[in-house]
Amino acid sequence: METHHLPQRVAHAVNLTAMVVLAATGFYLHRPAAYGQMGTIRYVHYVAAFVLLANLALRIYYAFLGRYRDYWEFKPNVRSLPQQVKYYLFLSNKDAKQGLYNPLQRLAYLAVILMIILQALTGFAMGWPQGTMSFLVGWLGLAEIRSIHYLFTWLFITFLVIHLYLVFTESPQAFWEMFTGRQRKESRSVGKNMAHERI
Amino acid sequence: MDFQSRLERKGLNRREFLKAVAAATAALGLPAIYEPRIAEAVEKAAAKPPVIWLEGQDCTGCTESVLASFDPGPAEIVLDLLSVRYHETIMAASGTVAESWLEDNIKQGGYLLVVEGSIPTADDRFLTIGGRPFRQIVEEAAAKAGAIVAVGACACFGGIPAAGPTGAKGVQDVVKNKPVINLPGCPVKPTWVLGTVLQYLVFKKVPQLDGNKRPLAYFGTLLHDNCPRRGHFEQSQFLTDWNDPSQKDYCLLLKGCKGPKTYTDCAQSWWNDGVNFCINASSPCAGCTQPEFYAAGPLDHRAGFAPLYVRTDTMSLPGVGGVSPGTVGKVIAGAAVVGAGVHLIGNAATGRLKQEKQEKPGKPDKPEKGRRN
Numbered sequence: 158m159e160t161h162h163l164p165q166r167v168a169h170a171v172n173l174t175a176m177v178v179l180a181a182t183g184f185y186l187h188r189p190a191a192y193g194q195m196g197t198i199r200y201v202h203y204v205a206a207f208v209l210l211a212n213l214a215l216r217i218y219y220a221f222l223g224r225y226r227d228y229w230e231f232k233p234n235v236r237s238l239p240q241q242v243k244y245y246l247f248l249s250n251k252d253a254k255q256g257l258y259n260p261l262q263r264l265a266y267l268a269v270i271l272m273i274i275l276q277a278l279t280g281f282a283m284g285w286p287q288g289t290m291s292f293l294v295g296w297l298g299l300a301e302i303r304s305i306h307y308l309f310t311w312l313f314i315t316f317l318v319i320h321l322y323l324v325f326t327e328s329p330q331a332f333w334e335m336f337t338g339r340q341r342k343e344s345r346s347v348g349k350n351m352a353h354e355r356i
Numbered sequence: 357m358d359f360q361s362r363l364e365r366k367g368l369n370r371r372e373f374l375k376a377v378a379a380a381t382a383a384l385g386l387p388a389i390y391e392p393r394i395a396e397a398v399e400k401a402a403a404k405p406p407v408i409w410l411e412g413q414d415c416t417g418c419t420e421s422v423l424a425s426f427d428p429g430p431a432e433i434v435l436d437l438l439s440v441r442y443h444e445t446i447m448a449a450s451g452t453v454a455e456s457w458l459e460d461n462i463k464q465g466g467y468l469l470v471v472e473g474s475i476p477t478a479d480d481r482f483l484t485i486g487g488r489p490f491r492q493i494v495e496e497a498a499a500k501a502g503a504i505v506a507v508g509a510c511a512c513f514g515g516i517p518a519a520g521p522t523g524a525k526g527v528q529d530v531v532k533n534k535p536v537i538n539l540p541g542c543p544v545k546p547t548w549v550l551g552t553v554l555q556y557l558v559f560k561k562v563p564q565l566d567g568n569k570r571p572l573a574y575f576g577t578l579l580h581d582n583c584p585r586r587g588h589f590e591q592s593q594f595l596t597d598w599n600d601p602s603q604k605d606y607c608l609l610l611k612g613c614k615g616p617k618t619y620t621d622c623a624q625s626w627w628n629d630g631v632n633f634c635i636n637a638s639s640p641c642a643g644c645t646q647p648e649f650y651a652a653g654p655l656d657h658r659a660g661f662a663p664l665y666v667r668t669d670t671m672s673l674p675g676v677g678g679v680s681p682g683t684v685g686k687v688i689a690g691a692a693v694v695g696a697g698v699h700l701i702g703n704a705a706t707g708r709l710k711q712e713k714q715e716k717p718g719k720p721d722k723p724e725k726g727r728r729n
Contacts, residue, residue: 188667189592191610196590247702286578295567299578299617300648300661304671304681311685315692322696326703 160257161335162225168216169335175209176317178202180310187307206280213273227257231267234260262323269316272309279306384551385573390558397557406467407553408458408497409443412490413483413517413524414473418508419445421543425550425629441467455486458493465500468553471527472544474510478523491530498531503556505537507549512538512568513647519662528569535562538569542644547625548574566619568647574625579641580616582623583607595638608635612665614643640664 161169182202189195220228237253238260244252245261252259258266279302282290286299293302324332333339363373377395381388411419423446440446441461442454449457461467471494476482480489498504506527509515517524528536537556539548552571555563563571580586588594588607595606609616618641622633634641643649643661651660660678661668670678703709 187669189594189609191592191594191596193592194590195592245699247706250708287576292567298646298648300646300668301671303617304669307669308671308681308685311681311689314685315689318689318692318696322700326700326709 412473417543469501474524476522613640615641
């Protein structure tokens, strides 16, 4: 059984690649060394940013209208949030997972979407200060926008840390599955049986 | 004395005057079709549109800058021909005579009010002229002014005095009910003053301003985007050693240049009548046209640009003050790493890690809604 279908997996891989490229080039742009190619690196940063945005748009479209639509997986589930917090704090042994994701996970993914959008807004303001986002420049100032943009990079890194930690401790299967579409050998039979049961 | 004879006294004939007007029109970036209107405005200006120039907490540098314009250029003609009624540095009168002259002129109204220097707000006693608080003088003069121009970083945003204890504020923070034109800079560039005054005299209205109330004509573009060293920036050729001759034209970013955050026309219209400007003289831009100029910490919600030779990347957090976003980010990410570590110990202690593997596969306990195969 595939919990994540090919389009979802591709979107995830594009997200990952674009974010890693953005962070790496972003750190250079933030504190450039006296060697390298500022112009080229900024160009790569821009390209990755547009790839990430296009990917986000496609993924949202797919979530609502795709063949394997899955928008309900991301619906915030506030009522069972305390239960999930209890689970993570070892106060309960039962998590509040419904469908693919638990309530905290859903909030985290929605937050990432919001972070991408905010990051894009501050990014556009810096890239084209006289452009559409010039009101933001007038309101906050370029220096402040630059700081916010940089701070958000660290929020993405924070997300990555938690994301990786939880996937490896809570469901290592999901890690392989997200890239290969298959569960690892030892458990594949279980998965198949499950799928079989469903049919 | 009529306009013609006044020009002659200045050693200008009609032809030379019109040439100067053409130069002024070009300086304003207006097409030649405006020349007659500007000539007319200047002639009308000769009929004394009064100017009151007030100085607050300042160094008189902006006055110096404006008056030091070489050549019998448009600046001199216009500023000479304007009837400057009150200017502490250049007027002959002093004491009660000067103060009563100021009062008389304020009563008449309709003048152009130029303010140089900041206004102390912490306590009126920090600056009094003729026994009256400067704040009060500005408020009274502003009430009857035709237009208000704040020249220099101090008069616009508080500037260098804002680093002191006087609660130094710009004119825009004191005069709330009237439009203020900000011409920041430390000092102000003569062409900005000339251009703005001329534009006001010709069109009788406030020019198009940006979010900081600066005329877009002079402060509409980023210095960085017009920097003569931009090519070196694009090539990552940054000056790291002042003593290395091979780096002498390199980008000054790593030496604290604030050009990428500063809106000004310095790169296009140079200082001292087109002789040079900071970056061209290998000095990093201090960002003197920005509200952040000279602020060490956050100003309102903005980061500061001081010190000059350091790349500043502070930001302000409400209730915390100036912080480096890098530090905040590393603390947050570090907390996540530590949290994950602690949780991992908990996971191991409760034996959850082992349970998971049997439990995980095929978790969804909710009927699937999608069109799945």
